[in-house]
Amino acid sequence: MKVLKFGGTSVGSVGSIKTLLDILKDEDKPGSRPVVVLSAMGGVTNLLIAMAEGAAEGSEFTAALAELEKRHFDVVKALLDVQNQNPAFTRLKIHFNQLEELLQGVLTLRELTPKTRDQILSFGERCSALMVSKIAAQHFKDVLFVDASDLIKTDNAFGNAKVNSELTDVLLKSFYQQNNDKLLIVTGFIAGNDAGQITTLGRGGSDYTAAILGAALNAAEIQIWTDVNGMMTADPRMVQKAFPLEELTYTEAMELSYFGAKVIYPPTMIPAFLKKIPIVIKNTFEPAFAGTVIRHDCKVSTLPIKGISSINNISILNLQGSGMVGKSGFSGRLFSLLAREQINIILITQSSSEHSITFAVQPHDVDKAQQLIEQEFELELLANKLEPLVIERNQAILAIVGENMKQTPGMSGKLFHALGRNGVNVRAIAQGSSEYNISVIISAHDLAKALNAVHDAFFIELTKTLHAFCLGTGNIGKTLFNQLNAHKDFLQKNNGIQVKIAGISNTRKMVFNSDGLSLDTWQNDLQASDHEADLAGFIAKMKEMNLPNCVFIDNTASPKPIAFYEDVFKSNISVVTCNKIGNSASFAQYKTFRDTARRHGVDFFYETNVGAGLPIIRTLKDLMSSGDRIQRIEAILSGTISFIFNHFKGDANFHDVVKEAQEKGYTEPDPRDDLSGKDFMRKILILARDAGHEMEEADVQIESVLPKACLEAQTVEDFYATLKAEDAFFTNLKQQAENDKKVLRYIGKLENGKASITLQMVDESHPFYMLSGSDNIISFTTDRYKERPLVVKGPGAGAEVTAAGVFADLINVGAN
Numbered sequence: 001m002k003v004l005k006f007g008g009t010s011v012g013s014v015g016s017i018k019t020l021l022d023i024l025k026d027e028d029k030p031g032s033r034p035v036v037v038l039s040a041m042g043g044v045t046n047l048l049i050a051m052a053e054g055a056a057e058g059s060e061f062t063a064a065l066a067e068l069e070k071r072h073f074d075v076v077k078a079l080l081d082v083q084n085q086n087p088a089f090t091r092l093k094i095h096f097n098q099l100e101e102l103l104q105g106v107l108t109l110r111e112l113t114p115k116t117r118d119q120i121l122s123f124g125e126r127c128s129a130l131m132v133s134k135i136a137a138q139h140f141k142d143v144l145f146v147d148a149s150d151l152i153k154t155d156n157a158f159g160n161a162k163v164n165s166e167l168t169d170v171l172l173k174s175f176y177q178q179n180n181d182k183l184l185i186v187t188g189f190i191a192g193n194d195a196g197q198i199t200t201l202g203r204g205g206s207d208y209t210a211a212i213l214g215a216a217l218n219a220a221e222i223q224i225w226t227d228v229n230g231m232m233t234a235d236p237r238m239v240q241k242a243f244p245l246e247e248l249t250y251t252e253a254m255e256l257s258y259f260g261a262k263v264i265y266p267p268t269m270i271p272a273f274l275k276k277i278p279i280v281i282k283n284t285f286e287p288a289f290a291g292t293v294i295r296h297d298c299k300v301s302t303l304p305i306k307g308i309s310s311i312n313n314i315s316i317l318n319l320q321g322s323g324m325v326g327k328s329g330f331s332g333r334l335f336s337l338l339a340r341e342q343i344n345i346i347l348i349t350q351s352s353s354e355h356s357i358t359f360a361v362q363p364h365d366v367d368k369a370q371q372l373i374e375q376e377f378e379l380e381l382l383a384n385k386l387e388p389l390v391i392e393r394n395q396a397i398l399a400i401v402g403e404n405m406k407q408t409p410g411m412s413g414k415l416f417h418a419l420g421r422n423g424v425n426v427r428a429i430a431q432g433s434s435e436y437n438i439s440v441i442i443s444a445h446d447l448a449k450a451l452n453a454v455h456d457a458f459f460i461e462l463t464k465t466l467h468a469f470c471l472g473t474g475n476i477g478k479t480l481f482n483q484l485n486a487h488k489d490f491l492q493k494n495n496g497i498q499v500k501i502a503g504i505s506n507t508r509k510m511v512f513n514s515d516g517l518s519l520d521t522w523q524n525d526l527q528a529s530d531h532e533a534d535l536a537g538f539i540a541k542m543k544e545m546n547l548p549n550c551v552f553i554d555n556t557a558s559p560k561p562i563a564f565y566e567d568v569f570k571s572n573i574s575v576v577t578c579n580k581i582g583n584s585a586s587f588a589q590y591k592t593f594r595d596t597a598r599r600h601g602v603d604f605f606y607e608t609n610v611g612a613g614l615p616i617i618r619t620l621k622d623l624m625s626s627g628d629r630i631q632r633i634e635a636i637l638s639g640t641i642s643f644i645f646n647h648f649k650g651d652a653n654f655h656d657v658v659k660e661a662q663e664k665g666y667t668e669p670d671p672r673d674d675l676s677g678k679d680f681m682r683k684i685l686i687l688a689r690d691a692g693h694e695m696e697e698a699d700v701q702i703e704s705v706l707p708k709a710c711l712e713a714q715t716v717e718d719f720y721a722t723l724k725a726e727d728a729f730f731t732n733l734k735q736q737a738e739n740d741k742k743v744l745r746y747i748g749k750l751e752n753g754k755a756s757i758t759l760q761m762v763d764e765s766h767p768f769y770m771l772s773g774s775d776n777i778i779s780f781t782t783d784r785y786k787e788r789p790l791v792v793k794g795p796g797a798g799a800e801v802t803a804a805g806v807f808a809d810l811i812n813v814g815a816n
Helices: 014-027 044-056 062-079 082-109 114-136 165-179 205-216 250-258 266-275 330-340 363-376 378-382 411-421 444-458 475-486 488-495 522-528 535-545 561-570 587-599 616-625 639-647 654-663 678-690 716-725 727-739 799-815
Strands: 002-006 035-038 143-146 183-187 190-192 198-200 221-226 247-249 279-283 292-295 307-320 347-350 356-361 390-401 428-431 437-443 464-471 497-505 509-512 550-554 574-577 630-636 700-702 743-751 754-762 775-782 790-795
Touching: 002 014, 002 205, 014 062, 014 114, 035 114, 035 205, 044 062, 044 082, 044 114, 062 082, 062 114, 082 114, 114 143, 114 183, 114 190, 114 198, 165 205, 183 205, 190 205, 205 221, 205 266, 247 250, 250 266, 250 292, 250 307, 250 390, 307 363, 307 444, 330 356, 330 363, 347 428, 356 363, 363 378, 363 390, 390 444, 411 437, 411 444, 437 444, 444 464, 464 475, 464 535, 464 799, 475 488, 475 497, 475 799, 488 497, 488 799, 497 522, 497 535, 497 799, 509 522, 509 535, 535 550, 535 561, 550 799, 561 574, 561 587, 574 587, 574 799, 616 630, 616 678, 616 775, 616 790, 630 678, 639 654, 639 743, 639 775, 654 716, 654 727, 678 700, 678 743, 678 754, 716 727, 727 743, 727 754
Parallel strands: 002 035, 002 221, 035 183, 143 183, 221 279, 247 292, 464 497, 464 550, 550 574, 700 754
Antiparallel strands: 190 198, 279 292, 307 356, 307 390, 347 356, 390 437, 428 437, 497 509, 630 743, 630 775, 743 754, 775 790
């Protein structure tokens, strides 16, 4: 025999009641007919509370009562045959008349006692169970409506009555023996005292009714039918990736329920726990789904934790002072005081020095708790043995729960790494010696971000989500979006990473979406956006959205975003950039960026600053971090100049080759930005700094490729005219190199703490002789690579390879 409990949403409409009846048809079998426990229709209990409290304050309740009556009558009209409707209407009308008399009494006296409140609330369950029993009688034989107040006996603590288990068990067993051939439809939530007065079982009362019945009747299973697919790994309203758990132990379910999982309420499990009766959480609206089984003997789980629970709004009180140290009974005095006044303590933590006690309570208990503590410890406060009570509001609790946490190293480390990397400050920590639960108190503002970050950290079989905010939609930005779109399935399958573009901005517009902008329609979305481009506003919005695992991507060549890097790091957001300006400005700024990123536990990746998609920065860092020492670096790091000199041969003239390079998109709009060596200088400077040298821009010696007249031309057109006029200069250089069987190469060099960039003629014995196209090449001579240098060579310009470098940096952020 099974006990089936249906919540308010399961009896809340005509459609849901039809589904309920279908479920009962599958469960109703000869010899093992289920016992059905029903809650009030969805929203009815809240409506009854509002009517009762409103009447006590003098408010009229007639309209609300009419609405309540109409809801029930509409269901009867829809689901009962016409000839069967009058008996149902009559019984329901009697209930509504009694309810009206009670409410009128409250209105007249302006008083709502706990006893009257319980009686008023009982009509929710009595009406729903009566109504469903009448409807069920059309589909099943021998249906019996049961008022639980006749069978479940309690004390007189109205509102949260304590069950007399021994008497209740006798009454339930006796009743069931006489009626086990019937389909029993039982009211949830309500009970009765010895005087026959109605009491209620408090929060989660209908679940408790089901557990009491299941335990007394030795049910094979207790099913809780609700509107979700079972106990979830986290609150699905805040964590989209939350998924239902197949099974839980009683202890795990208790921990998850206590810390915010609203599917069941912990006390409801006690009777089932004692009898080792499985509890199954199922979804009325998806009955084929297996749901979650809470049982005594779970199979071994591969999950590190079972779930992440949370309480959205709590307040914490911190009491500290020297008067607590070594003072026997201080904690007992404090918590006994709060217990006497029915103030529930959600979480407690105490420093080992005994100098402070921090505890969490519901926000509505804060003022009362403060008043009680200040009265109780008035003398200690006046004597300065205790400091004034510190109260922090708008806090939240996040708890990771699971039996696999027991004696498993690294659980705390993984939790705090996920929180710390996302800038979530932990105000207090609590962990029991059972190791089933680690709880932290954080700002309520950070709860959604924290839940998602921790969920990603522990459930590694799911993809980790990176939220990227992208600045710049030129060639590199567009190509990056195309690459991300083309490889999204590969990323999820092979790297376990999902990249959501949460914000995009160019110089005209900006657009945001916390669920991720479509990489198929992002250009239209950006164009249609009402947000005008505003760099400071873009950064502010990124911080305000407060998403987990954020990355700021700078795909511009503008100095303006650089001013915001430090603020971005301080917001615990990683930075990926192809913009060299930040790293090649002052050494103080270069060092500040690194120190700030390291201090806040985020990444600063800029591989594309030096060699587009080539692994130059990463190779250098690997050499340095493994203890190797750099003796010399030689490099050609300008894809533009590389292309120009590789094509400046034979009959070609320098003017035409530079023009071709610009037309192919290899140069800046003004080619002098490349040919002056300024861009190359920035790259050598970054390499020198990453190699450990405190070097400024002025320390790099640059030999310009261009004559002075070309550099001083007023416009790009003037530059090309001057370049053509200087043709003899360049032809002479080319001829001289060809006569010596050499080629022209613009080479940067770092050696003995000095950096230079010079135009050289190299022969075929030089590793740079065979360079072709727009390739970059770099040679590392180190203590380990002394005889034969380590060489990295490949394309050093172009949107595809640069975007690929940004892409790789982004994935490395995900790996961290």
